Amino acid sequence: MSAKPRVLIVDDEERFRTTMAKLLTVNGLEVTAVGSGKAALEELKSKAYDVITLDIRMPGMSGLEALAEIKKVNPAIEVIILTGHASVDTAVEIMKLGGYEYLLKPTTTEELMNKIDAAFERKMTREQKTRKGNGS
Amino acid sequence: MPGKGRIYRVRGGMNFKQSILPHITSILICLCAVILAFTGNLSFGVAGIFLAALAFVTTRKLLQKLAAANEQACFLDEKLVQSQKLASIGELSAGIGHEINNPLAIISQETEWMQHVVKRIGGRNSKEVAELQDSLKEVLHQVDRCREITQNLLDFARRKEPVYQEVNVNKLIDDLSRLVKKETIQYRIEIRKDFQRDLPLVHTDAPSLRQVVLNLLTNATHAIEKDGRIRIATQRSGNGSVDIIVEDTGCGIPKDHLIKIFDPFFTTKPEGKGTGLGLSICHGIVDKLGGRISVSSEVGKGSTFVVTLPINQQKGMSPS
Numbered sequence: 001m002s003a004k005p006r007v008l009i010v011d012d013e014e015r016f017r018t019t020m021a022k023l024l025t026v027n028g029l030e031v032t033a034v035g036s037g038k039a040a041l042e043e044l045k046s047k048a049y050d051v052i053t054l055d056i057r058m059p060g061m062s063g064l065e066a067l068a069e070i071k072k073v074n075p076a077i078e079v080i081i082l083t084g085h086a087s088v089d090t091a092v093e094i095m096k097l098g099g100y101e102y103l104l105k106p107t108t109t110e111e112l113m114n115k116i117d118a119a120f121e122r123k124m125t126r127e128q129k130t131r132k133g134n135g136s
Numbered sequence: 137m138p139g140k141g142r143i144y145r146v147r148g149g150m151n152f153k154q155s156i157l158p159h160i161t162s163i164l165i166c167l168c169a170v171i172l173a174f175t176g177n178l179s180f181g182v183a184g185i186f187l188a189a190l191a192f193v194t195t196r197k198l199l200q201k202l203a204a205a206n207e208q209a210c211f212l213d214e215k216l217v218q219s220q221k222l223a224s225i226g227e228l229s230a231g232i233g234h235e236i237n238n239p240l241a242i243i244s245q246e247t248e249w250m251q252h253v254v255k256r257i258g259g260r261n262s263k264e265v266a267e268l269q270d271s272l273k274e275v276l277h278q279v280d281r282c283r284e285i286t287q288n289l290l291d292f293a294r295r296k297e298p299v300y301q302e303v304n305v306n307k308l309i310d311d312l313s314r315l316v317k318k319e320t321i322q323y324r325i326e327i328r329k330d331f332q333r334d335l336p337l338v339h340t341d342a343p344s345l346r347q348v349v350l351n352l353l354t355n356a357t358h359a360i361e362k363d364g365r366i367r368i369a370t371q372r373s374g375n376g377s378v379d380i381i382v383e384d385t386g387c388g389i390p391k392d393h394l395i396k397i398f399d400p401f402f403t404t405k406p407e408g409k410g411t412g413l414g415l416s417i418c419h420g421i422v423d424k425l426g427g428r429i430s431v432s433s434e435v436g437k438g439s440t441f442v443v444t445l446p447i448n449q450q451k452g453m454s455p456s
Binding site: 013015016019020022023026084085104105106107108110 | 290
């Protein structure tokens with residue numbers, strides 16, 4: 001387990017994902033950014049991540065489809081939905097699919113950092129419990 | 137509706153032709169009766185006058201019923217048009233809100249990044265750097281303002297299903313009046329509460345109702361500016377419903393504004409002070425709760441908003 005969260009940003013808006021990656025990096029996170037759900041699934045094959053921030057409206061595979069696929073590949077990864085297109089129905093769907101949190105754009109880096117920290121902490125606590133369970 | 141002479145909508149009612157019709161009918165029968173009496177048949181004359189009176193009363197009653205039905209139909213038509221208008225504008229608003237959120241997110245991030253770069257460059261004592269930091273802070277402040285607007289648009293468009301529970305409306309309003317108390321004291325606005333004591337519990341969605349009442353109270357405070365009175369009243373009205381009345385002694389609303397008052401984006405507040413969505417949201421909420429909201433106003437004297445809610449009905453009131 002790494003001490004700082006490994007974060008994967010998935011957003012089709014290039015400028016958004018690159019600047020967000022820079023902002024999270026200067027805040028001490030290990031960040032990779034990709035432009036589609038498909039690219040995110042490819043990325044997960046080669047590297048382990050703790051938290052994923054995921055846009056909903058993307059060409060090709062939608063954020064919700066990507067979320068379902070990500071959870072199939074690795075249910076332990078915490079997914080934060082970060083979108084400008086949100087509704088209560090979508091929020092309910094996100095929670096049903098196992099999403100951790102839901103943030104509406106625009107958000108501040110501070111707010112996003114807090115959510116990522118909380119998601120990472122939850123993942124670590126769960127993994128510790130699993131290890132203790134396996135050990136006993 | 138409280139506030140004499142302040143009802144802006146005059147719907148239905150008998151028109152001139154309808155109001156004159158019973159008189160013509162009875163006059164004609166009376167004439168026939170007089171002619172019959174003069175020709176020597178007094179009993180026919182008396183019967184004719186009786187018939188004339190009966191015709192007058194019956195025709196008038198029938199016309200009144202017709203006018204009432206017409207008024208109800210007009211009201212429902214108006215309500216339907218308003219609901220359809222709000223629904224379509226709601227969809228458009230949601231679309232705009234969503235589309236603006238994405239570029240706003242980029243503006244916000246780029247500004248945060250610039251702040252970071254300026255900080256990294258250093259030179260905090262330089263006047264130019266201070267100016268630049270101040271400008272960047274202002275950009276973020278304006279992004280926040282836009283975010284609030286898009287959030288309002290999304291709230292307006294949101295089709296949130298109400299969660300019904302038994303609500304003590306008097307208590308709900310009393311709590312909210314305390315919330316605006318600070319502002320009303322500051323501007324010397326008296327709040328008068330006329331609650332009906334034995335008001336039944338209302339089966340409704342408390343958070344939504346709170347939003348509506350708070351909006352009406354805030355608007356009333358703004359309309360008065362300073363030195364005035366807000367009267368909040370509750371009463372049981374007919375048709376299994378209750379009325380919540382918010383009356384102010386503020387500036388009032390001109391007639392040409394009254395017809396647009398529930399339209400989205402309609403505002404008379406100065407730029408940056410209001411989005412013009414508050415009353416549209418209230419209208420949408422009250423509609424969803426199965427009730428209706430009406431307004432009457434007179435310029436220079438004040439306005440009265442009446443929210444009528446069904447006591448125990450989830451799908452709306454039956455037409456009165």
